[in-house]
Amino acid sequence: MIEFVVDLDTFARNLRTIRDRVAPAQHMLVVKDDAYRHGLERIVQRAVTEGITWFGALDVVTGVGTRAASGPEARIFTWMLAGADDVREALAADLDLGIGTAELLETVASVAEAAGTVANVHLKIDTGLHRNGVRAEQWEAFVARAAAFEAAGVLRVVGIWTHIAEASDADDDDQRAVYEQAVAQARVAGLAPELLHLAASAAAFAREDFRYDMVRIGAFAYGIRSTDGPSDTELGIAPIGALRSEVLRVANIAVTVDGGFADGLLSTAAGKLNAATPGGVRRVSAVRADTSSIEPWDGAKAGEQVTLYGGAADSATDLAERLGTIGEEVILRLSREVPRRYKTTS
Ligand SMILES: *Cc1c(COP(=O)(O)O)cnc(C)c1O
Numbered sequence: 001m002i003e004f005v006v007d008l009d010t011f012a013r014n015l016r017t018i019r020d021r022v023a024p025a026q027h028m029l030v031v032k033d034d035a036y037r038h039g040l041e042r043i044v045q046r047a048v049t050e051g052i053t054w055f056g057a058l059d060v061v062t063g064v065g066t067r068a069a070s071g072p073e074a075r076i077f078t079w080m081l082a083g084a085d086d087v088r089e090a091l092a093a094d095l096d097l098g099i100g101t102a103e104l105l106e107t108v109a110s111v112a113e114a115a116g117t118v119a120n121v122h123l124k125i126d127t128g129l130h131r132n133g134v135r136a137e138q139w140e141a142f143v144a145r146a147a148a149f150e151a152a153g154v155l156r157v158v159g160i161w162t163h164i165a166e167a168s169d170a171d172d173d174d175q176r177a178v179y180e181q182a183v184a185q186a187r188v189a190g191l192a193p194e195l196l197h198l199a200a201s202a203a204a205f206a207r208e209d210f211r212y213d214m215v216r217i218g219a220f221a222y223g224i225r226s227t228d229g230p231s232d233t234e235l236g237i238a239p240i241g242a243l244r245s246e247v248l249r250v251a252n253i254a255v256t257v258d259g260g261f262a263d264g265l266l267s268t269a270a271g272k273l274n275a276a277t278p279g280g281v282r283r284v285s286a287v288r289a290d291t292s293s294i295e296p297w298d299g300a301k302a303g304e305q306v307t308l309y310g311g312a313a314d315s316a317t318d319l320a321e322r323l324g325t326i327g328e329e330v331i332l333r334l335s336r337e338v339p340r341r342y343k344t345t346s
Pocket residue numbers: 030032056163199200201202216217218219220
């Protein structure tokens with residue numbers, strides 16, 4: 001038996017830490033990739049209970065799933081739209097649309113007009129990552145076009161946004177300068193966006209002047225800290241997911257537990273991960289396709305439970321640091337076949 005146990009009360013505490021840290025900016029909870037594999041439905045439901053009103057869903061499938069779990073009041077932002085069919089589906093589910101190309105702006109306007117609705121859009125300026133977003137050279141024409149569509153009543157420009165690298169403060173400062181310029185040009189074009197947003201977890205926590213009206217935080221909400229950044233304690237967050245497994249066999253040299261969690265990258269985790277066992281912390285000595293081994297402890301027996309990562313074991317980010325990657329990458333390698341179990345501690 002192997003399962004991914006998600007502690008919803010710890011999740012709620014992380015959300016409160018984030019709220020206290022970023023207020024008065026709002027927290028858009030990012031729920032892409034099935035809520036970073038923690039399971040979209042239960043995460044969204046608990047977040048609504050905790051007062052989250054904005055969700056960041058990446059694609060339309062996730063947006064529609066978020067709508068189903070959140071109810072009609074929540075605002076849901078999607079920013080990966082493949083074409084007219086995606087836009088139609090997104091508008092039908094009352095999703096906000098992130099728009100990073102002039103072509104998509106035209107598509108949204110014509111789909112909204114045909115559907116007789118007003119699309120809520122957030123215009124994206126490319127501030128240097130070159131991953132989608134309108135380049136500074138094209139921005140003036142882009143916002144003029146958006147203003148014309150807004151005047152025609154087919155869309156409403158709710159926000160202006162970008163995504164920053166969070167790799168160095170100096171680069172982020174440069175990106176923010178491009179962003180500021182874009183916002184000023186949008187205002188000159190007659191737009192009055194009520195939500196400016198650019199920061200994700202790391203910048204939102206570290207840099208007050210990057211928070212604007214809203215921050216888009218995923219990782220920290222799930223207790224996934226940045227590699228080589230502040231500790232969980234410094235941030236005031238804790239991992240909410242723990243990979244739990246059952247002891248199958250005990251031998252002198254190793255305890256074999258169920259569930260290889262090896263998926264490419266993770267097959268190199270042997271020797272780099274400290275599991276939590278009933279006998280204390282022990283090193284994971286082998287990771288295979290369907291079982292793993294842990295250094296033995298006194299009195300180990302079949303049926304006992306161990307935690308491979310999360311909880312009292314190393315965190316996903318601890319492991320990521322030793323593998324030269326990021327915590328999200330470790331979590332996302334978790335197979336969708338591993339059942340999720342939800343617990344509340346209080
Ligand atoms: C994933 C993502 C975020 C959240 O980033 P975290 O580092 O997980 O907080 C924010 N904005 C965009 C556009 C994203 O793709």
